[in-house]
Amino acid sequence: MEQLAERILKGELRALARGITHIENDHPEKQALLTTLFSRTGEAHVIGITGSPGAGKSSLVNGLIKVWRKEGKTVGVVAVDPTSPFSGGALLGDRVRMRDHEEDEGVFIRSMGTRGSLGGLSEACKDAIRLMDASGLDLVIVETVGVGQSELDIMKVADTVALVLYPSGGDVIQAFKAGIMEIADLFVINKADLPGVGQLKGEVEDLLHLTAEQKQWKPPIVETVSIEGKGMEETVRLLNSHYHHLSESGENREKKITQLETEITRRMKDSFAGEISSLVADELQRMAKAGETPDPYETAETLYEKWKRQLADSPGHGN
């Protein structure tokens, strides 16, 4: 595992791919790998790109990659979106666009499914992003469909979140309701050659008054036609500008601390859950045998107190 970590740190894409597979499969040495690499993360600009299916997220990512590659930057992509051609989930999706980068050693694309990641999708994504980061990629893009709690959790890992909209109606309100408006740092109105751009822009601006009033960073709105490459440079410029804002304002550091707090708490909860599982199972079995149906509210309280008492009484603790 030491060797794999070293190869990842050197930027070997094959090693990176293997490392991510270890994460997905919950390999026994996964934790050791992550601990080794953690201190080498924090250099990549992690960008979350979200939006409903059909918004054109993948062609946008493609267009952005072209700009970055011209600037000599390396790019990693984690595609979680089941409708993305990157993730391989699109039945009708054209895979043509992927070929643009197939031979490019400076681009690493990895799809992550909603199945197969034992520790939960958002955790696996977070770890995959860290591996890409540690491997020295300049940019790490996470592409998700903007629905569901786990997608929202994934977005929270990003330094910069771009919400991709297109003129069609309904999208903005959906995003607002899902809580995405609050975390978006940039609004991309894609397919801006379609009618209705002005109205969509108005809707975004109205909702921004509600969500970004207090924020130091006012999320800008950019218009793009990603399949024609229009607006790509401007989008890259705005993403960079947000990244600069983050480090200058100290928000970056704050955000990282909040994320770590959440993650540490979750990990501790998992350890805890592992330790109580047999206690809970035994109690339920006992009740089932007795023909009782446990009230989950009371039972949880009782068992929690019981566990704590047992812990305090057990040898090896208490001094």
Add this chain to the structure above:
Amino acid sequence: MEQLAERILKGELRALARGITHIENDHPEKQALLTTLFSRTGEAHVIGITGSPGAGKSSLVNGLIKVWRKEGKTVGVVAVDPTSPFSGGALLGDRVRMRDHEEDEGVFIRSMGTRGSLGGLSEACKDAIRLMDASGLDLVIVETVGVGQSELDIMKVADTVALVLYPSGGDVIQAFKAGIMEIADLFVINKADLPGVGQLKGEVEDLLHLTAEQKQWKPPIVETVSIEGKGMEETVRLLNSHYHHLSESGENREKKITQLETEITRRMKDSFAGEISSLVADELQRMAKAGETPDPYETAETLYEKWKRQLADSPGHGN
């Protein structure tokens, strides 16, 4: 609160509505209400209805309600689907259909948003279902869009899960990838007057070979045209037939125990998280001041052990 519980048990719909509002707002007496009512749950047939937007879930629910009402049964609906006209989330949605039941005292419809439920949407839904159950409604329907972990968690509360599909392609694979196929007890092919029904049915059957091979209950497939009321009686018949299977096979009891185990564990985790929060926050603040970035993997382990030691040392425990 005692009085509210009594009124809910009597089946007063206004009391039921108020109780659900208490749940959504995390009212201080929420827990007491739920504990009081819990022993009176377990009588309703809880049916989860899921499927992608556009599958026609709402008109299906409407059609089913008509059949049940003819049979004299009372129905509660929890609409979580943001695109459902029941939930009020549909911008373009027709609210005409709702009017069908507006004056009917035997139908109770409640929408629950993805925002505003402090304890998490799936928990709030679960509790709302319990209240409806305790109030004596014969059937409780939960309608969700089939995406995301929290929607999947909600479906797991149902006795019977119906997945609504329509001839369009892609749907089945999406459902399969999201893990819905495994939990579906009935497949409804809605809009069965459209071309492509045969192909869709074939796809479902193929995937059922993969997911339902070992199961005692082979999920049937029913064709409906819900806006014309076609296939509604047959759907009700199959839903009933699954409910009978559950109680006869003892699966019902097993399922309930598994659900309770998950819920009790989650509740204990929440209590635990509440107790460790200051420990985690303090440690992060200390590290931030020292300019260190904590490795979440190691820090979680260290803090967990520390918390257990503290607990064992604290007075009031240990004897």
